[in-house]
Amino acid sequence: MPVMDEQLTPLDCLLPSGTQKICLIMLNQPPEKHHLHVLWSKALIRACADGAANHLYSVTAGDRKSFLPDYISGDFDSITSEVKEFYAEKGCKLIETADQDLTDYTKCLSIMVEEIKRRQLKVDAIVTLGGLAGRLDQTMASVETLYHGLSLTRLPLPIIQGTSLALLLRPGSHRIEVNTGLEGEWCSLIPVGGPCRTHTTGLKWNLNDQVLQFGTLVSTSNTYEPVPPGHPRRPVTVTTDQPLLWSMGISQDRE
Numbered sequence: 221m222p223v224m225d226e227q228l229t230p231l232d233c234l235l236p237s238g239t240q241k242i243c244l245i246m247l248n249q250p251p252e253k254h255h256l257h258v259l260w261s262k263a264l265i266r267a268c269a270d271g272a273a274n275h276l277y278s279v280t281a282g283d284r285k286s287f288l289p290d291y292i293s294g295d296f297d298s299i300t301s302e303v304k305e306f307y308a309e310k311g312c313k314l315i316e317t318a319d320q321d322l323t324d325y326t327k328c329l330s331i332m333v334e335e336i337k338r339r340q341l342k343v344d345a346i347v348t349l350g351g352l353a354g355r356l357d358q359t360m361a362s363v364e365t366l367y368h369g370l371s372l373t374r375l376p377l378p379i380i381q382g383t384s385l386a387l388l389l390r391p392g393s394h395r396i397e398v399n400t401g402l403e404g405e406w407c408s409l410i411p412v413g414g415p416c417r418t419h420t421t422g423l424k425w426n427l428n429d430q431v432l433q434f435g436t437l438v439s440t441s442n443t444y445e446p447v448p449p450g451h452p453r454r455p456v457t458v459t460t461d462q463p464l465l466w467s468m469g470i471s472q473d474r475e
């Protein structure tokens with residue numbers, strides 16, 4: 221079997237019994253309450269990018285003191301004064317990042333990476349909640365942040381919102397475990413930043429050292445190779461020569 225550069229189980233973070241250690245960034249989108257609770261309970265550091273704090277404040281009404289972020293960062297054009305005062309008074313760090321050339325998400329991620337280094341934490345992933353819906357420019361910017369992420373850290377940076385997860389694969393070989401039970405039906409490989417020569421196994425529509433490229437071929441609405449009932453899925457393997465966006469459905473069924 222070829223040696224894989226990276227082993228990934230993107231949905232482990234949403235399993236209450238999952239083993240990965242994570243840090244959490246919330247973005248300015250309504251969080252799915254169940255996802256928030258699972259991710260929050262595991263996260264070693266929790267952060268909100270600007271208006272994300274408004275969502276946290278409203279979804280945790282009645283129990284706000286159990287959900288205090290370590291820091292809130294951003295240009296503070298979205299957080300309300302009531303929310304800002306509440307978290308400041310509770311001792312959460314407010315970090316103003318006024319730069320208007322980078323998004324609040326990119327700046328929040330840089331702070332998170334620095335904080336993980338400073339505290340010498342052993343972390344398996346930095347998970348972002350939100351960022352895949354709402355404004356289209358912001359959704360595209362979320363993916364662009366993942367490109368910054370490649371040079372900021374070696375950690376996987378999954379973004380989760382609703383029924384979707386997105387993760388930028390760096391150039392190399394990846395083995396993606398898809399047996400958590402939380403996987404939805406679909407998955408995809410989208411060459412957002414430019415052409416990607418790609419080889420895959422474990423998919424229904426595999427790529428055999430083919431070039432994915434907008435206007436030529438993209439692999440959306442793909443799915444996992446079928447297995448007999450009761451059998452586990454084989455992992456998906458992806459080899460790419462350029463950063464390639466993996467996304468996958470998240471099932472809404474819960475035990």
Ligand SMILES: Cc1ncc(C[n+]2csc(CCOP(=O)(O)OP(=O)(O)O)c2C)c(N)n1
Pocket residue numbers: 270294295297298319320321322323324325
């Ligand atoms: C070429 C270029 N286009 C656009 C901008 C504007 N711009 C890019 S990132 C950014 C900050 C966005 O802040 P964020 O809080 O992430 O988003 P918001 O909700 O304020 O739109 C701004 C203003 C720029 N600096 N350069």
Ligand SMILES: O=c1ccn([C@@H]2O[C@H](COP(=O)(O)O)[C@@H](O)[C@H]2O)c(=O)[nH]1
Pocket residue numbers: 247248249269270271272294297298299323324325326350351352353354355358359361362
């Ligand atoms: O529709 C949206 C709006 C925002 N985001 C992300 O959240 C952060 C913070 O947003 P603010 O509006 O500045 O509070 C922003 O940088 C985006 O990454 C989003 O994904 N979708």
